[in-house]
Amino acid sequence: NDETGVGVIHQLQQRAESWAESGIATFVFTSDDYWVLDKLKKNANRMKILSVHDLQRDDAIRAMRRMRKTAYNYNIDTKLVRSLPDLTDDVYEQVYSLIGGRMSHISHISREVDILGAARQLIQTEKAWLLSQIGLIPDMDDDVMDEQKWSSCSWALLAYLARQKTVGSEDEDDESTVPDNMDPAASPHVSFYKARQLMTRTDFLEPLDRLNILSMDVNHNVRMDSHVLLTAAREFVSLPNFDKDLEATMNRVSDIEWLGRTRRLVLTKSV
Incomplete structure (x- = not known):
């Protein structure tokens, strides 16, 4: 997702639009990254979006x-x-x-x-x-603060999805336990807007989508990329010390950031 990649996609799209209008050929673009759809939608005239879902x-x-x-x-x-x-x-x-x-x-x-x-x-x-990608390190060194900031924000969203009892609901009252026996076809999800609120960052969703940890659909809903990952996240969130470790990691990040903004002024008296 850089200037060169976007330019290539737009060139292919222009060729696809031209050939489709002339009845020469039909282009099929496939991608599991949301940013590709976001770029194609801006100049689309004849594009039709087909979503591929898991089996019932x-x-x-x-x-x-x-x-x-x-x-x-x-x-x-x-x-x-x-x-x-x-x-x-x-x-x-x-x-x-x-x-x-x-x-x-x-x-x-x-x-x-x-x-x-x-x-x-x-x-x-x-x-x-x-x-291995977004593991929590509560007692971290300050050199890995940026990585742990991303990890802690990611788990704030993943924990919300793992504990969501009413699929698609963004007004959950009890978010402390993982639901039992939910149909895999009913995939927990939140809106793109709510996901950014939970993560408190706007730039962390795309890396998770690129790693196929999360996925975003055409309706701007954010969900786990697969039910296997959702099950794995539920197992980790269900651990007794998860909330404690997540809070400790966030507090450690805040402390390191505070120290970085603090300057100490020392006055000495010459004798």
């Missing part, structure tokens, strides 16, 4: 069953196929509640013998990656 419950479970049968052909009488457990509907329900309906995750999980264990491992892997 029935479609996700059907896809898991079909991919599993493809990976392990049940018509072949081998030791591996005979040893495969007969998965019940409850197992598929649990897997769906953990990973949601993202096709890339379903494709990965369905090829594993123990799909429930693989789903849990995927969440732990994503949580470890998430903490």
Whole structure:
């Protein structure tokens, strides 16, 4: 997202608009970053926006069953196929509640013998990656203050999404606990305006979108990029010391900033 990149996008858009008007060709632009849509909308005349969503419950479970049968052909009488457990509907329900309906995750999980264990491992892997990007360091050194300012502001928003009980509601009263048994299709979200209020910064959302931690849709709603990341965030937010660590990190950032603005004047008396 710089001057060169925006210029290239505008050149491609001008060519696409010209060819579409002449009936020569139809251009298809795909992106999971919001800034691309924001730049294209300004000069769009013939552009049509199509949003790709995760699968719903029935479609996700059907896809898991079909991919599993493809990976392990049940018509072949081998030791591996005979040893495969007969998965019940409850197992598929649990897997769906953990990973949601993202096709890339379903494709990965369905090829594993123990799909429930693989789903849990995927969440732990994503949580470890998430903490490697925006992990909290309450007792930080002043050299990493800017990084921890971004991390603490990010977790202020992620905690709000993880604890949202009424999807899309921005007037929650009880935000201290994580809800149980929410349908992955009902993805918690807040408006772009509310997200910037929660983070207290206007420039921190785009890096989170670029890292695929958050995503923004055409209606300017901000949500977790995937249900796997949402589940991982809920696990971290549910830890007993999360609120304490978040508050301590924010206080430490404030203290370091205060010290940076403070100047000490020392007067000595010559003898």
